[in-house]
Amino acid sequence: xxxxxxxxxxxxxxxxxxxxxxxxxxxxxxxxxxxxxxxxxxxxxxxxxxxxxxxxxxxxxxxxxxxxxxxxxxxxxxxxxxxxxxxxxxxxxxxxxxxxxxxxxxxxxxxxxxxxxxxxxxxxxxxxxxxxxxxxxxxxxxxxxxxxxxxxxxxxxxxxxxxxxxxxxxxxxxxxxxxxxxxxxxxxxxxxxxxxxxxxxxxxxxxxxxxxxxxxxxxxxxxxxxxxxxxxxxxxxxxxxxxxxxxxxxxxxxxxxxxxxxxxxxxxxxxxxxxxxxxxxxxxxxxxxxxxxxxxxxxxxxxxxxxxxxxxxxxxxxxxxxxxxxxxxxxxxxxxxxxxxxxxxxxxxxxxxxxxxxxxxxxxxxxxxxxxxxxxxx
Amino acid sequence: xxxxxxxxxxxxxxxxxxxxxxxxxxxxxxxxxxxxxxxxxxxxxxxxxxxxxxxxxxxxxxxxxxxxxxxxxxxxxxxxxxxxxxxxxxxxxxxxxxxxxxxxxxxxxxxxxxxxxxxxxxxxxxxxxxxxxxxxxxxxxxxxxxxxxxxxxxxxxxxxxxxxxxxxxxxxxxxxxxxxxxxxxxxxxxxxxxxxxxxxxxxxxxxxxxxxxxxxxxxxxxxxxxxxxxxxxxxxxxxxxxxxxxxxxxxxxxxxxxxxxxxxxxxxxxxxxxxxxxxxxxxxxxxxxxxxxxxxxxxxxxxxxxxxxxxxxxxxxxxxxxxxxxxxxxxxxxxxxxxxxxxxxxxxxxxxxxxxxxxxxxxxxxxxxxxxxxxxxxxxxxxxxxxxxxxxxxxxxxxxxxxxxxxxxxxxxxxxxxxxxxxxxxxxxxxxxxxxxxxxxxxxxxxxxxxxxxxxxxxxxxxxxxxxxxxxxxxxxxxxxxxxxxxxxxxxxxxxxxxxxxxxxxxxxxxxxxxxxxxxxxxxxxxxxxxxxxxxxxxxxxxxxxxxxxxxxxxxxxxxxxxxxxxxxxxxxxxxxxxxxxxxxxxxxxxxxxxxxxxxxxxxxxxxxxxxxxxxxxx
Numbered sequence: 001x002x003x004x005x006x007x008x009x010x011x012x013x014x015x016x017x018x019x020x021x022x023x024x025x026x027x028x029x030x031x032x033x034x035x036x037x038x039x040x041x042x043x044x045x046x047x048x049x050x051x052x053x054x055x056x057x058x059x060x061x062x063x064x065x066x067x068x069x070x071x072x073x074x075x076x077x078x079x080x081x082x083x084x085x086x087x088x089x090x091x092x093x094x095x096x097x098x099x100x101x102x103x104x105x106x107x108x109x110x111x112x113x114x115x116x117x118x119x120x121x122x123x124x125x126x127x128x129x130x131x132x133x134x135x136x137x138x139x140x141x142x143x144x145x146x147x148x149x150x151x152x153x154x155x156x157x158x159x160x161x162x163x164x165x166x167x168x169x170x171x172x173x174x175x176x177x178x179x180x181x182x183x184x185x186x187x188x189x190x191x192x193x194x195x196x197x198x199x200x201x202x203x204x205x206x207x208x209x210x211x212x213x214x215x216x217x218x219x220x221x222x223x224x225x226x227x228x229x230x231x232x233x234x235x236x237x238x239x240x241x242x243x244x245x246x247x248x249x250x251x252x253x254x255x256x257x258x259x260x261x262x263x264x265x266x267x268x269x270x271x272x273x274x275x276x277x278x279x280x281x282x283x284x285x286x287x288x289x290x291x292x293x294x295x296x297x298x299x300x301x302x303x304x305x306x307x308x309x310x311x312x313x314x315x316x317x318x319x320x321x322x323x324x325x326x327x328x329x330x331x332x333x334x335x336x337x338x339x340x341x342x343x344x345x346x347x348x349x350x351x352x353x354x355x356x357x358x359x360x361x362x363x364x365x366x367x368x369x370x371x372x373x374x375x376x377x378x
Numbered sequence: 379x380x381x382x383x384x385x386x387x388x389x390x391x392x393x394x395x396x397x398x399x400x401x402x403x404x405x406x407x408x409x410x411x412x413x414x415x416x417x418x419x420x421x422x423x424x425x426x427x428x429x430x431x432x433x434x435x436x437x438x439x440x441x442x443x444x445x446x447x448x449x450x451x452x453x454x455x456x457x458x459x460x461x462x463x464x465x466x467x468x469x470x471x472x473x474x475x476x477x478x479x480x481x482x483x484x485x486x487x488x489x490x491x492x493x494x495x496x497x498x499x500x501x502x503x504x505x506x507x508x509x510x511x512x513x514x515x516x517x518x519x520x521x522x523x524x525x526x527x528x529x530x531x532x533x534x535x536x537x538x539x540x541x542x543x544x545x546x547x548x549x550x551x552x553x554x555x556x557x558x559x560x561x562x563x564x565x566x567x568x569x570x571x572x573x574x575x576x577x578x579x580x581x582x583x584x585x586x587x588x589x590x591x592x593x594x595x596x597x598x599x600x601x602x603x604x605x606x607x608x609x610x611x612x613x614x615x616x617x618x619x620x621x622x623x624x625x626x627x628x629x630x631x632x633x634x635x636x637x638x639x640x641x642x643x644x645x646x647x648x649x650x651x652x653x654x655x656x657x658x659x660x661x662x663x664x665x666x667x668x669x670x671x672x673x674x675x676x677x678x679x680x681x682x683x684x685x686x687x688x689x690x691x692x693x694x695x696x697x698x699x700x701x702x703x704x705x706x707x708x709x710x711x712x713x714x715x716x717x718x719x720x721x722x723x724x725x726x727x728x729x730x731x732x733x734x735x736x737x738x739x740x741x742x743x744x745x746x747x748x749x750x751x752x753x754x755x756x757x758x759x760x761x762x763x764x765x766x767x768x769x770x771x772x773x774x775x776x777x778x779x780x781x782x783x784x785x786x787x788x789x790x791x792x793x794x795x796x797x798x799x800x801x802x803x804x805x806x807x808x809x810x811x812x813x814x815x816x817x818x819x820x821x822x823x824x825x826x827x828x829x830x831x832x833x834x835x836x837x838x839x840x841x842x843x844x845x846x847x848x849x850x851x852x853x854x855x856x857x858x859x860x861x862x863x864x865x866x867x868x869x870x871x872x873x874x875x876x877x878x879x880x881x882x883x884x885x886x887x888x889x890x891x892x893x894x895x896x897x898x899x900x901x902x903x904x905x906x907x908x909x910x911x912x913x914x915x916x917x918x919x920x921x922x923x924x925x926x927x928x929x930x931x932x933x934x935x936x937x938x939x940x941x942x943x944x945x946x947x948x949x950x951x952x953x954x955x956x957x958x959x960x961x962x963x964x965x966x967x968x969x970x971x972x973x974x975x976x977x978x979x980x981x982x983x984x985x986x987x988x989x990x991x992x993x994x995x996x997x
Binding site for chain 2: 025109114328329372
């Protein structure tokens with residue numbers, strides 16, 4: 001029987017998760033191999049050079065650039081505070097001296113005799129990297145960061161906005177097909193990772209922000225709601241840096257779509273557990289999907305068969321495999337592969353493509369391009 | 379790298395390592411002519427778990443070898459050279475040269491700087507784009523950002539390299555050094571690897587070079603080349619472009635997984651894919667003495683290439699990359715930039731906007747899906763028209779005569795005065811429009827490809843339309859650098875599939891009024907008639923066939939001879955045929971939605987765009 005490969009999102013109750021946590025520039029690693037760390041523990045930190053402010057003193061003091069260095073009252077490496085006199089001209093016969101008073105504080109980095117420009121470097125910006133997954137440090141990259149491994153329940157979403165967030169899992173919907181309406185957000189959900197079911201309207205997200213919810217996760221949402229929440233129309237799926245006061249993850253796609261039952265059941269089974277989520281999505285080369293990471297107590301589950309790095313995987317598509325159709329006109333329909341005809345077929349669009357037959361839960365049998373399904377489950 | 383006599387090159391293997399797929403083609407000399415004979419592809423292996431680009435190359439080469447019945451890869455996983463004929467019951471093996479292009483890992487990403495945005499910075503941008511780079515940003519003294527904002531921006535970017543320009547030779551030093559003083563404190567980090575210094579190429583005022591060098595510390599690797607704009611009236615892009623290619627190989631490629639091996643394997647320097655496409659288009663324009671526009675629409679970006687006669691009559695090459703106009707990753711951005719009403723005007727039936735918006739986003743997050751229904755196909759092709767239209771607008775605005783050039787005028791120029799900085803892209807002078815990229819190359823009917831090209835680019839006068847059969851232009855571009863005859867022969871015979879010719883009148887009038895009359899005579903096609911304004915008509919004229927057409931435009935319309943002037947030309951047929959387009963230029967669709975739908979439906983029927991499409995069936 002024919003088989004094919006197709007990408008799928010990972011949903012697994014227990015696997016070995018490997019988190020690579022690195023600094024943007026070289027810095028200090030604060031933990032050692034073998035250390036146990038919590039998700040919110042800082043494992044590495046550094047300081048980014050502060051903002052550089054250029055000041056053209058030649059223009060400000062009406063000097064030739066070459067004359068600027070000798071008019072400087074502070075030299076390279078000196079500290080400057082707001083209000084300090086940075087430079088003073090010699091004036092005419094000692095009279096009519098002009099001076100420049102600094103409007104910024106920092107350290108003088110350079111004084112140019114070619115342009116008459118002075119660069120003042122502001123306070124450095126501290127950067128901390130947290131462990132993200134509660135587990136064990138298995139590798140230290142000196143000056144760069146660490147690798148943390150943990151046994152976790154793991155769910156990949158399809159799309160998200162907002163960065164890393166932490167909190168306990170709280171279920172808002174009763175089942176995976178229930179709309180995640182705004183009235184399901186309660187006051188006691190502050191700081192929690194709240195799980196919905198089907199479509200999540202924009203009103204729900206706004207209410208969750210008002211209530212201080214850390215993250216909301218549901219099956220789908222409308223693009224128009226995403227636009228409202230963000231304040232702009234998202235052009236490309238490169239996200240994670242949004243500052244909207246919450247992390248939002250959808251597990252299935254845009255529109256009226258329920259969360260996959262397996263995903264919902266897994267999250268429900270971990271209700272109350274501390275989780276870490278990240279909405280960062282990058283759909284380009286080196287695809288990055290949002291993640292929901294829920295540590296599993298060591299020793300409670302056999303993880304030997306679930307060794308995985310938590311990345312996007314490809315799986316074999318064969319008769320009996322559970323799939324979701326991910327393109328109109330059957331978007332969201334779930335079923336199992338009933339056949340994989342080897343000959344390409346002409347589609348309604350007129351294109352010729354390799355197809356598969358899907359036996360739907362409703363009993364209907366659909367023929368769709370192989371490119372338009374994804375494997376569900378882990 | 380070996381040096382071979384071109385006459386002794388009989389078998390050529392070429393690969394293009396893309397972000398997702400490595401495509402290999404085999405070119406063989408058959409009866410004294412170079413022909414592309416087989417092709418194969420395999421997933422690119424730059425990323426984990428393989429992290430070695432040569433694995434994908436070997437897989438693609440093995441597939442080509444199996445199809446060709448020629449052993450191309452030996453037991454050690456290396457490409458066999460030179461080519462040997464079959465002997466002793468053994469199949470033929472090897473190739474005489476192996477060449478490659480690459481856009482894996484996001485291609486070549488650059489930051490460019492100059493003093494004046496429209497002058498030296500524009501020249502630097504042209505050099506970078508011509509070399510095949512994506513320009514992440516252009517920093518200039520007059521780019522309306524404050525210096526601290528410019529420094530912040532440089533800090534945020536992680537380019538592969540920086541190209542600095544500024545000042546004519548003997549001109550400003552101060553402004554050039556000021557730009558260096560923005561880069562130095564920003565301490566830009568290279569995109570790949572932490573172990574090497576940011577490459578900076580300086581191609582500005584030669585007298586400022588030593589001051590620029592003094593500004594940088596050892597965190598950058600500075601090289602100085604000839605000024606990109608030695609005088610305002612002339613660009614000198616060659617040295618900067620060559621240096622970009624060298625740095626690309628020495629720094630960027632050398633730090634990408636497996637490229638050190640690939641560089642050793644190839645018989646010509648690895649080129650960035652778009653740079654190679656630009657090279658082959660320039661070669662073809664030069665060889666045929668024509669003006670050419672090429673377009674490659676991908677999932678994330680759209681590249682437009684053009685070769686047009688410059689002000690002095692010399693061919694001028696331009697390339698633009700529209701970074702966020704594409705058909706999958708960037709489809710949502712196309713809809714946002716163009717606006718949904720602009721996309722929907724090309725759709726001849728009603729669609730629910732809320733559902734469409736969700737569909738667009740679903741395509742963005744699952745970019746590999748394909749349209750199953752006719753409705754979905756029509757919508758995607760509508761999006762492509764807008765993506766191509768926007769990309770071409772950007773290209774026309776970029777491809778200009780040099781700005782800031784003082785012009786000497788005589789009394790005779792009084793009525794034809796042209797400012798510097800005019801676009802050199804003139805659709806009336808366009809001879810050949812070449813399409814590539816999934817939505818154009820894989821359209822179920824080639825009539826759809828032709829229609830998308832005409833609607834988006836609005837060619838005027840007589841224009842041949844073609845498509846790149848299997849996106850072979852990158853391979854041929856790099857081949858042109860070592861064997862231009864082979865590259866040109868394969869380009870003409872195997873690379874291009876001619877769709878036909880479009881004859882379009884420039885001008886506008888009321889619908890139904892006469893636009894032009896025509897007479898076509900050929901061995902298979904003899905027609906005469908009149909075209910009313912708003913009409914578009916398709917005539918059968920097959921591949922390899924030609925016909926003579928005489929067009930008599932109505933007053934105010936121009937088909938290349940001037941307003942109202944008769945034009946007589948030989949036209950080339952193709953897989954689509956001859957298209958007479960009297961819809962006017964600029965092409966304006968009715969504002970009323972119902973009327974627009976009716977009009978677009980008539981056009982699609984005239985061009986037989988969706989004939990035979992319907993419910994799914996097995997062929």
